[in-house]
Amino acid sequence: MWQRILALVVKEFLSLFKDKKSRMATIVPPLIQLLVFGYAASFDLNNVPYAVYDRDQGAAGRELVAAFSGSPSFDLQHIVQQQGEITGLLDNREVLLVLQLEPRFSEKLAAGEPAAVQVLVDGRNSNTAQIAVNYASTVISDFNQQWMARHGLSAPPAHLVSHAWFNPNLESRWFFIPGLVGLLTLVVTMVVTSLSVAREREQGTFDQLLVTPLRPFEILIGKATPGFVVGMVEGSVVILVAQFWFGVPLVGQLVVLYLGLVLFLLAAIGIGLAISSLAVTLQQALLGGFLFMVPAVILSGFATPIANMPDAVQMLTLLDPLRYFLVVLRGVFLQGTPLSVLVHELWPLALIALFTLSAAAWLFRHRMY
Known part of the structure; x- marks a missing residue:
């Protein structure tokens, strides 16, 4: 057989x-x-194209912009000079995300007051947009921690420390x-x-x-x-x-x-x-x-x-x-x-x-x- x-x-x-x-x-x-x-x-995003509209031009604002430039997840494509440029950049998919700092950003931080950072994102692909926003939130959070440590500000009573099992780098x-x-x-x-x-x-x-x-x-x-x-x-x-x-x-x-x-x-x-x-x-x-x-x-x-x-x-x-x-x-x-x-x-x-x-x-x- x-x-x-x-x-x-x-x-x-x-x-x-x-x-x-x-x-x-x-x-x-x-x-x-x-x-x-x-x-x-892959769900990971590498070199997210973004633009910066720094209405502050102060030391703290430049430091935050430098933090984004130094992140491997972001790729600076455009420096916005006027508010009207933002719509065209997002509409034409030239950038995925626009970082905008308010005019008195550095002054407020130096005075210990909260300052606003606006993130405008192309939401046509909701999953990609959410990941990009999470990346931006991580950079801003790191900036906050470093700023408070350098200027002797009291740290938050609790902060989140995450560790991913089985896939440490996610x-x-x-x-x-x-x-x-x-x-x-x-x-x-x-x-x-x-x-x-x-x-x-x-x-x-x-x-x-x-x-x-x-x-x-x-x-x-x-x-x-x-x-x-x-x-x-x-x-x-x-x-x-x-x-x-x-x-x-x-x-x-x-x-x-x-x-x-x-x-x-x-x-x-x-x-x-x-x-x-x-x-x-x-x-x-x-x-x-x-x-x-x-x-x-x-x-x-x-x-x-x-x-x-x-x-x-x-x-x-x-x-x-x-x-x-x-x-x-x-x-x-x-x-x-x-x-x-x-x-x-x-x-x-x-x-x-x-x-x-x-x-x-x-x-x-x-x-x-």
Whole structure:
């Protein structure tokens, strides 16, 4: 039996990698996507373009302006001379933020009085605007602390000191890139498995399998093995790139990570083979894979928290294997979460894998004849 399955597996690999285009399509695009998403998918803002309207021109005002200029988060683009310039700068997206100091800013600070600092921000992208305002608030807060210390003013009775666990620098890339391990592994596995049977039907070689000594479950194993191997290799490559290229720490155990990867691949393979069994042409298989992957990514919590979704949608996410695998990935990468904690994510993943593989086997057996 195993010799027959091995022969089918070899045949599947030869069919998958028989020409240069197939090899390139399986290996190169996921790596390009990893590099593109790794750098592009980020909530962090670097070099926020801003303008300054210093109506004070005093020592304290110049000091605050210098604090913004010295911050790596801001990039000074324009010095405003008249109030009317501000509207054009924001309307034309020349700057994201305008810092405006009131005329008696330095005088009020020297007298121990509160002075106003106005921040005008382009709010068309609310998330970006909020992050920029938070950055500005941090610079102003640091300026306040330094001013009070130098001038002997009494410090506030309490001040906030924050420390972020698991991601000390609050780099959103550390959140996104572990998720890319699951996302890109899903894409590659679904492409390989969802096209396998449909390709046989379209090429007219599927009927030849029916007259071989191979039994249906042996054909199923032979069709599933290439997708599993390619998914494991692809997942391992992405894990290595995430750790050594992007510097995302891997503080947990590799055994736990690969246990989650194996269960996730089995679930994805079952879905891919079920789609392939139902599809008659390659076009139908591609559309079926696309119809699954888009909702799976949206409902997984890859970019938006599941807790923010409506209750009915949250219930729907329980059927998504990527949802559980992302928790495993981020837990192992950033938190070092042990197996005893992640078992609550692994057993639903194993249940989904069992169901999808069983459904694929049933469809495969009934669609063969």
